[in-house]
Amino acid sequence: GAVVSQHPSRVICKSGTSVKIECRSLDFQATTMFWYRQFPKQSLMLMATSNEGSKATYEQGVEKDKFLINHASLTLSTLTVTSAHPEDSSFYICSASARLAGGEQYFGPGTRLTVT
Amino acid sequence: AQSVTQLGSHVSVSEGALVLLRCNYSSSVPPYLFWYVQYPNQGLQLLLKYTTGATLVKGINGFEAEFKKSETSFHLTKPSAHMSDAAEYFCAVSEVSNTGKLIFGQGTTLQVKP
Numbered sequence: 001g002a003v004v005s006q007h008p009s010r011v012i013c014k015s016g017t018s019v020k021i022e023c024r025s026l027d028f029q030a031t032t033m034f035w036y037r038q039f040p041k042q043s044l045m046l047m048a049t050s051n052e053g054s055k056a057t058y059e060q061g062v063e064k065d066k067f068l069i070n071h072a073s074l075t076l077s078t079l080t081v082t083s084a085h086p087e088d089s090s091f092y093i094c095s096a097s098a099r100l101a102g103g104e105q106y107f108g109p110g111t112r113l114t115v116t
Numbered sequence: 117a118q119s120v121t122q123l124g125s126h127v128s129v130s131e132g133a134l135v136l137l138r139c140n141y142s143s144s145v146p147p148y149l150f151w152y153v154q155y156p157n158q159g160l161q162l163l164l165k166y167t168t169g170a171t172l173v174k175g176i177n178g179f180e181a182e183f184k185k186s187e188t189s190f191h192l193t194k195p196s197a198h199m200s201d202a203a204e205y206f207c208a209v210s211e212v213s214n215t216g217k218l219i220f221g222q223g224t225t226l227q228v229k230p
Contacts, residue, residue, distance in 0.1 A: 107159035
């Protein structure tokens with residue numbers, strides 16, 4: 001099956017610094033990648049949708065200047081949390097899809113971000 | 117707008133017992149429906165999906181779900197629970213547009229008692 005990787009799996013950073021999380025589709029070309037945030041014991045909240053070579057589409061309430069998303073190729077998307085604060089601590093999960101509407105999303109293993 | 121409701125945030129069953137996790141959706145057009153499982157500190161794994169065709173869908177690990185349009189439901193079942201089934205389960209509906217976005221339910225924690 002299709003495999004999506006995320007790096008790093010776990011990161012701790014100091015408040016005010018920036019952190020970059022990578023999401024890669026290893027064996028298929030992902031036309032669309034999605035970034036989710038998940039708080040403990042809660043569901044996934046979609047943050048943004050990114051298509052290769054174009055600007056990401058952010059969900060309402062998500063600060064695009066704080067959560068920078070780049071989808072430079074069909075196999076790589078990055079999420080950069082800028083000027084991180086403790087409230088940004090969360091589990092960030094990406095997914096990738098090779099098709100649009102109705103297409104199955106393949107999920108990465110997630111990245112645990114802790115901001116101290 | 118589409119939405120998903122999972123009835124019961126926590127379900128507890130004995131090992132070997134029937135597993136039933138409930139999911140109801142709201143959609144103005146025929147939806148694509150999914151069930152995902154999440155183990156602690158991991159991403160989501162697809163259990164099964166319904167797009168078109170047969171309404172009874174079989175997935176991995178012995179799970180199955182039935183799409184019932186009249187009841188707007190897509191409940192997940194497994195005849196006999198195993199300890200390894202203990203996890204978080206999410207029902208999701210695919211937004212009917214060109215975005216491919218998934219809308220998730222709140223999740224149900226399945227506990228399996230020995």
